Amino acid sequence: MNALFSPTTLRDAATAAPNALASSEVPLLDVSGVTVQYKTRAHLVTACHRVDFQLYKGERYVLLGPSGCGKSSLLKAVGGFLPPVEGSIRLNGQPVTRPGPDRMMVFQEFDQLPPWKTVKQNVMFPLLASGKATRRQAEERALAAIATVNLSGFADAHPHTLSGGMKQRVAIARALAMEPDILLMDEPFAALDALTRRKMQDELLQLWDTLGFTMLFVTHSIEEALVVGTRILVLSPHPGRVKAEINCHAFDRASAGSPDFQAVAQRIHALLFADAVEQPVAGGAS
Numbered sequence: 140m141n142a143l144f145s146p147t148t149l150r151d152a153a154t155a156a157p158n159a160l161a162s163s164e165v166p167l168l169d170v171s172g173v174t175v176q177y178k179t180r181a182h183l184v185t186a187c188h189r190v191d192f193q194l195y196k197g198e199r200y201v202l203l204g205p206s207g208c209g210k211s212s213l214l215k216a217v218g219g220f221l222p223p224v225e226g227s228i229r230l231n232g233q234p235v236t237r238p239g240p241d242r243m244m245v246f247q248e249f250d251q252l253p254p255w256k257t258v259k260q261n262v263m264f265p266l267l268a269s270g271k272a273t274r275r276q277a278e279e280r281a282l283a284a285i286a287t288v289n290l291s292g293f294a295d296a297h298p299h300t301l302s303g304g305m306k307q308r309v310a311i312a313r314a315l316a317m318e319p320d321i322l323l324m325d326e327p328f329a330a331l332d333a334l335t336r337r338k339m340q341d342e343l344l345q346l347w348d349t350l351g352f353t354m355l356f357v358t359h360s361i362e363e364a365l366v367v368g369t370r371i372l373v374l375s376p377h378p379g380r381v382k383a384e385i386n387c388h389a390f391d392r393a394s395a396g397s398p399d400f401q402a403v404a405q406r407i408h409a410l411l412f413a414d415a416v417e418q419p420v421a422g423g424a425s
């Protein structure tokens with residue numbers, strides 16, 4: 140059984156995550172002055188412009204901004220799928236130059252799971268393809284990961300027989316089974332109905348409490364950012380530039396309707412559509 144899914148680590152990680160966050164000095168991920176562009180035949184599109192942020196081990200860091208501000212492009216650059224035209228991206232001090240098993244992505248689309256593979260085969264696939272595990276180890280790790288997302292009864296099911304939420308849980312299990320340094324999540328719950336979306340946010344937070352992973356999460360929902368994140372990078376409309384960084388450790392599902400939560404949500408809303416750029420700030424509940 141792997142470290143992430145061994146019972147001992149589950150206990151240790153529950154207390155380790157906040158401590159790791161508090162004691163980390165060197166960023167796990169350092170994004171510095173990153174500009175991402177697309178060249179088409181007719182146009183040069185700047186997706187995001189000179190974006191800086193640092194992410195520390197155990198954080199739940201959110202990229203928040205309106206549609207088209209370059210959140211997905213930034214995430215793809217961190218994933219190593221899209222080289223920046225300017226700036227640098229470092230993971231554990233090493234430049235990111237290509238995709239790797241240390242950064243696993245979960246996408247919005249339900250069709251991210253090959254339909255001809257069962258749930259178990261889907262979760263085993265990256266473990267085998269990356270050479271991280273033998274077939275026996277991969278099966279063991281896959282079943283453990285599937286159990287953490289409460290899908291043990293569906294290990295032999297095919298994706299088309301699952302609901303949207305269940306498919307997203309499989310995608311999360313597949314990513315976590317790889318024990319990546321960072322889990323990259325590109326609006327993973329945006330295509331779900333409102334109730335399922337809330338449920339999935341809560342399940343993700345429970346998983347984080349148990350396993351203590353590090354996550355970079357993209358959304359354009361202010362409420363989702365405040366509930367899911369520990370810090371939020373607010374990006375301007377297209378092309379995305381950093382507007383502010385908000386510390387939102389203080390918030391969770393229970394505080395979602397509170398005056399403090401609403402005040403920060405209002406502030407972010409104003410920021411998203413204001414011309415001014417705020418200096419990074421701490422204390423979301425202020």
Ligand SMILES: Nc1ncnc2c1ncn2[C@@H]1O[C@H](COP(=O)(O)OP(=O)(O)OP(=O)(O)O)[C@@H](O)[C@H]1O
Pocket residue numbers: 177178179184185186187204205206207208209210211212213359377
């Ligand atoms: N493959 C591509 N070729 C050309 N332009 C692209 C490509 N992908 C994205 N863009 C452009 O880059 C900009 C940023 O797109 P991106 O998808 O990163 O934004 P986003 O903030 O993730 O948006 P959304 O929230 O709608 O997913 C947009 O103007 C988009 O049209």
